[in-house]
Amino acid sequence: MKDISLYVGIGAGIFTAVSLLPQLVxxxxxxxxxxxxxxxxxxxxxxxxxxxxxxxxxxxYPIIVKNLFSLLVNMLIIVFSLLYKKK
Amino acid sequence: MKDISLYVGIGAGIFTAVSLLPQLVxxxxxxxxxxxxxxxxxxxxxxxxxxxxxxxxxxxYPIIVKNLFSLLVNMLIIVFSLLYKKK
Structure with missing residues (x-):
């Protein structure tokens, strides 16, 4: 049971961390x-x-790395959103 | 130290769970x-x-409840996005 939860947790972490990437693109x-x-x-x-x-x-450290990545993508989305915001 | 991390964790969970709400609105x-x-x-x-x-x-259970809430808001965003999608 421990093995499954490890992989499900890793999958969950990766999915939620990368989810903002397509929005940035x-x-x-x-x-x-x-x-x-x-x-x-x-x-x-x-x-x-x-x-x-x-x-x-x-x-x-997995929590730190995953969320640093999300923080970076989130901040890039904010920067580009501001750049392209309708005046 | 344990007390602080408990509150920071609760705050983190609440912020990320409710973050999709303003998008739905x-x-x-x-x-x-x-x-x-x-x-x-x-x-x-x-x-x-x-x-x-x-x-x-x-x-x-906190993980389940928090993510069930996110799941619901996410699905509502998908439903309304499809409804209002430009043809």
Whole structure:
């Protein structure tokens, strides 16, 4: 049972960490971001930052690495969204 | 140290779980979803489903509840995005 949960946990972590990547690619390709909620991006940023803090407190390096990656993609989405935001 | 990490973990969980809510509200309000990546929503759906599976394997109820909430909001975003998708 332990083996299955390890793999399911790794899969869950990878899926949630990379999920923002296609959104980043789409924004860069279409140069459009109006329909994306900034509020969502900032709440997610706060959540991911808390997970990194949690990872440091627990010295859990997979949590730190996974969430640093999400933090980076999230910040890039915010930067490109601002760049392409309709004036 | 244990107390801090408990609260940081709860905060992280709540932030990431509710982060999709403003996106759902925005789609319902504007009736527009073209700029949102469906690929992102489906990868996130797979990730959240894996977390729920992981929660059951580990009998970790906070993980199950948090991710069931994310699953529901994610599915509602997909439903409304499809409804309002430009033909």
């Amino acid at each position: 789409k924004i860069i390709k279409t140069k459009k971001s109006e329909d994306i909620s900034f509020f969502m991006l900032f709440i997610l940023l706060a959540g991911v930052a808390c997970w990194i803090w949690y990872g440091f407190l627990k010295q859990d | 925005k789609i319902i309000k504007t009736k527009k979803s073209e700029d949102i990546s469906f690929f992102m929503l489906f990868i996130l759906l797979a990730g959240v489903a894996c977390w729920i599976w992981y929660g059951f394997l580990k009998q970790d």
